[in-house]
Amino acid sequence: MKEDKKPTIVVSRCLGFCNCRYNGDMISDKFVEKLKKYVNYITVCPEVDIGLETPRKPIRLILEKEKIELYEPHSGNVYTREMDEYSNEFFKSLEEVHGFILKGRSPSCGTKNVKLYLGKEKTIGSKKSIGLFASYAIKNYPYLPIEEEGRLTNHAIREHFLIKVYIFFKFKEVEKSNSIKELIKFHSNNKYLLMAYNRSQLKHLGQIVANDEKNILMKL
Ligand code: SF4
Incomplete structure (x- = not known):
């Protein structure tokens, strides 16, 4: 049950909540675990939520006709439309939130340095991009702290993240008090x-x- 006196953080579900990674694994993250007492988590696994199975074949970001697509090389399926629709709906229905902890390097959740292949074949080359779901988080909440679990092992980044989460949470309380x-x-x-x-x-x-x-x- 959501407690109003705690900040709310959207977190990638594979970070200790569910074995939903493409290979059926879960990642235990000490910081996410520690924070459980102090925040309300909303967990999200965009890939499972659009209907992909676990375990599943890996998907990746590719550039096709200058558009970023979510592509599964094994089947040739493209899941961009499903992910766009899901993300739109998710953020439309999301109530008050104060930060995000997302899984790094994922084509869905990664917020930085996600490989974007320049075509269907890996050999064509790649550049850095952002996961599709994460791009919606950044677009909808440019003022909120949005971090990857890997970056949060750095204590300075972690400190800034927590300061921003709590100051924003407190400010929203002030706003509500009118x-x-x-x-x-x-x-x-x-x-x-x-x-x-x-x-x-x-x-x-x-x-x-x-x-x-x-x-x-x-x-x-
Ligand atoms: S990185 Fe995101 S999409 Fe991938 S398993 Fe974790 S929560 Fe699901």
Whole structure:
């Protein structure tokens, strides 16, 4: 059951929740496991959710007529339309979320450095791209922390990820309260953190808060 007092993170299901990798494996990830107590997870396996079986033949990203396709070399099937439709639906129905932990190097979930082959044959060459499902996450939530499990083993990246998840979660709480007093409190509690990330945005927020503070005082 979802608890409102915890942030919500969308996580690739193969990271400790289900044996849904193409080879029937699951990956146990210590950080994802540790975080279970502190966040609500929404698990997702785009490949299984579009109807692919486990185990299954590997799929890959290929470039065909300048379009990125999700291709299964063994059968020659293309699953781009299914993945596009699924991703659209998933993000349309997704409620409040504060971050993503996705499986790296996957043609569906990888957020960076996913191999995009320049044709159906591997020998043609490849370049770096983003998994199809992950590209929807990035497009829909450009302001949220979206990380791969591998990058989160780096403690600096992990720290930034957690800061962003929790600050965004707290800000959404303020937004829901619809209270300028809560916004002022949020601003003063997090002033130095905001300063460390973006001085000009902190200044901008300070102006908003100061104007409203004056309005509150005038109404008293
Ligand atoms: S990487 Fe994504 S699509 Fe692949 S098994 Fe894991 S959750 Fe499913």
